[in-house]
Amino acid sequence: MTRTIAIANQKGGVGKTTTAINLAASLALAEWRVLVVDLDPQGNATSGLGIDKNGNGLFVYDVLAGGADPLSALRRTELENLHLLPANRSLVGATVELLEARDRERLLGRALKPIRDNYDFVLIDCPPSLGILTLNGLVAADTVLIPVQAEYLALEGLTDLMETIRRVREGSNPGLVLEGILLTMYDERLILSSQIRADVCSHLGSWVFDTFIPRNVRLAECASFGQPIHSYDARCKGAASYQSLARELLGRCNLG
Amino acid sequence: MTRTIAIANQKGGVGKTTTAINLAASLALAEWRVLVVDLDPQGNATSGLGIDKNGNGLFVYDVLAGGADPLSALRRTELENLHLLPANRSLVGATVELLEARDRERLLGRALKPIRDNYDFVLIDCPPSLGILTLNGLVAADTVLIPVQAEYLALEGLTDLMETIRRVREGSNPGLVLEGILLTMYDERLILSSQIRADVCSHLGSWVFDTFIPRNVRLAECASFGQPIHSYDARCKGAASYQSLARELLGRCNLG
Numbered sequence: 001m002t003r004t005i006a007i008a009n010q011k012g013g014v015g016k017t018t019t020a021i022n023l024a025a026s027l028a029l030a031e032w033r034v035l036v037v038d039l040d041p042q043g044n045a046t047s048g049l050g051i052d053k054n055g056n057g058l059f060v061y062d063v064l065a066g067g068a069d070p071l072s073a074l075r076r077t078e079l080e081n082l083h084l085l086p087a088n089r090s091l092v093g094a095t096v097e098l099l100e101a102r103d104r105e106r107l108l109g110r111a112l113k114p115i116r117d118n119y120d121f122v123l124i125d126c127p128p129s130l131g132i133l134t135l136n137g138l139v140a141a142d143t144v145l146i147p148v149q150a151e152y153l154a155l156e157g158l159t160d161l162m163e164t165i166r167r168v169r170e171g172s173n174p175g176l177v178l179e180g181i182l183l184t185m186y187d188e189r190l191i192l193s194s195q196i197r198a199d200v201c202s203h204l205g206s207w208v209f210d211t212f213i214p215r216n217v218r219l220a221e222c223a224s225f226g227q228p229i230h231s232y233d234a235r236c237k238g239a240a241s242y243q244s245l246a247r248e249l250l251g252r253c254n255l256g
Numbered sequence: 257m258t259r260t261i262a263i264a265n266q267k268g269g270v271g272k273t274t275t276a277i278n279l280a281a282s283l284a285l286a287e288w289r290v291l292v293v294d295l296d297p298q299g300n301a302t303s304g305l306g307i308d309k310n311g312n313g314l315f316v317y318d319v320l321a322g323g324a325d326p327l328s329a330l331r332r333t334e335l336e337n338l339h340l341l342p343a344n345r346s347l348v349g350a351t352v353e354l355l356e357a358r359d360r361e362r363l364l365g366r367a368l369k370p371i372r373d374n375y376d377f378v379l380i381d382c383p384p385s386l387g388i389l390t391l392n393g394l395v396a397a398d399t400v401l402i403p404v405q406a407e408y409l410a411l412e413g414l415t416d417l418m419e420t421i422r423r424v425r426e427g428s429n430p431g432l433v434l435e436g437i438l439l440t441m442y443d444e445r446l447i448l449s450s451q452i453r454a455d456v457c458s459h460l461g462s463w464v465f466d467t468f469i470p471r472n473v474r475l476a477e478c479a480s481f482g483q484p485i486h487s488y489d490a491r492c493k494g495a496a497s498y499q500s501l502a503r504e505l506l507g508r509c510n511l512g
């Protein structure tokens with residue numbers, strides 16, 4: 001039974017892409033079959049997995065707006081069990097084009113249907129907005145994983161995001177539930193980090209993953225080499241924290 | 257002669273809002289009259305300047321899509337010379353509505369015309385995307401200031417942003433030029449920071465501000481108190497770096 005998880009937060013720079021890549025890699029290394037869908041015109045998940053955004057081949061734009069076969073747009077990555085549906089700048093145009101399509105928020109869900117069963121997990125990396133692309137991600141997903149940077153401005157947008165998820169549940173995707181809230185870039189030396197953690201836990205309690213991701217420069221460095229953290233530095237705190245997240249996620253799905 | 261500066265970068269979390277608020281405050285403390293325009297539905301510049309996003313009164317959405325008088329939407333802040341055109345979640349709806357308007361990318365420029373001459377500087381805080389709101393910011397602006405986090409993923413989007421600026425210059429705003437590239441969250445202890453700085457300087461040389469903004473938790477903390485850094489902790493490195501940026505900016509405009 002495939003589990004499709006949208007990784008979303010309209011606040012920018014909170015660790016959506018870093019989580020999509022490294023959670024996917026942790027699951028793939030544990031022999032689960034994983035698909036990452038890059039839904040951000042920036043294409044950071046695409047380059048972070050070592051795929052050339054300016055190269056030939058099909059991208060998610062061709063599948064969403066051009067009706068291309070999703071199977072022909074899939075890319076292999078350096079990890080056996082990890083495939084990618086890549087994105088690039090062509091997706092910028094899609095935001096206007098998708099708005100004019102019928103059933104515009106269901107295009108991704110429809111495109112993934114023929115390929116979804118080949119995977120145990122599908123992780124969708126959403127852009128930093130609540131526009132039509134993120135809406136497509138939320139409608140196509142079973143659950144939503146929300147990375148929250150342990151800083152004040154990242155807390156601000158949580159209510160808007162929860163409101164959007166509620167509306168998607170009442171409208172196009174009645175089965176949508178929260179997978180969990182993941183604290184990222186947590187710096188144990190800072191009072192701010194522990195204050196935010198206390199705040200998030202008091203409001204959202206059991207939704208907050210026990211695992212939190214520490215601030216760790218190796219996670220920022222690995223992106224420039226197009227590698228998940230496990231290939232770049234498997235012994236660092238960043239790699240360990242994403243593996244612990246994968247174990248916790250599997251435990252929540254009774255798959256561990 | 258008013259100078260309108262769009263603070264833009266589609267990469268999320270690179271310090272756009274933190275720069276808009278604290279550069280504006282530094283200029284206002286030096287007796288320049290400054291207007292901050294919050295163009296992000298997240299409304300982080302609005303709350304970062306202590307204004308209630310859920311309160312009464314008019315917001316930038318009412319001015320852009322509802323034809324309200326911009327003068328009646330302006331808010332005072334705790335700093336005498338600093339006014340704000342606030343934003344809130346209502347702006348999310350505008351992205352669809354603005355797309356259907358005639359001259360859709362000129363709406364902000366037109367709205368600012370009657371009030372712009374009351375200020376020496378207008379700083380526009382753009383959302384993390386290259387959509388219709390950022391386009392309005394670029395068309396309304398004289399120059400663009402691009403905050404770049406000293407990390408790899410923030411470099412990736414620079415070419416797309418420069419391409420977008422070039423197209424706006426060839427289309428709706430022939431006078432648009434680059435104000436400069438500002439390195440943010442620079443951590444002198446990390447090799448990654450100095451590598452990125454060397455990379456940016458080799459490609460963009462004289463466009464890069466001499467001033468860079470160090471990573472400084474006080475800058476993250478002050479946002480939760482709705483205060484610019486100068487009111488929260490005037491002696492920290494964050495406050496000093498934004499004041500040095502203001503001086504450098506004034507020097508570039510021969511206003512120092």
Ligand SMILES: Nc1ncnc2c1ncn2[C@@H]1O[C@H](COP(=O)(O)OP(=O)(O)OP(=O)(O)O)[C@@H](O)[C@H]1O
Pocket residue numbers: 011012013014015016017018019040044126127128184185186213214215216217219220221223238266267268269384407408409410
């Ligand atoms: N735990 C971490 N420790 C240190 N740096 C991190 C960590 N997680 C992410 N980063 C870095 O922080 C920046 C923001 O992360 P990332 O790009 O994954 O966020 P995002 O939410 O996907 O951003 P966007 O909103 O632009 O899509 C990147 O430069 C990334 O390399």
Ligand SMILES: Nc1ncnc2c1ncn2[C@@H]1O[C@H](COP(=O)(O)OP(=O)(O)OP(=O)(O)O)[C@@H](O)[C@H]1O
Pocket residue numbers: 010011012013128151152153154267268269270271272273274275296300382383384440441442469470471472473474475476477479494
């Ligand atoms: N120099 C700095 N040192 C430490 N933290 C910083 C610094 N500048 C910004 N921050 C923090 O980093 C986070 C991102 O900054 P900010 O929100 O200003 O970026 P942004 O580009 O406006 O984000 P968005 O793309 O969501 O609009 C915030 O939590 C902010 O408080």
Ligand SMILES: [Mg+2]
Pocket residue numbers: 016017018040044125126127
């Ligand atoms: Mg991302």
Ligand SMILES: [Mg+2]
Pocket residue numbers: 272273274296300381382383
């Ligand atoms: Mg911002």
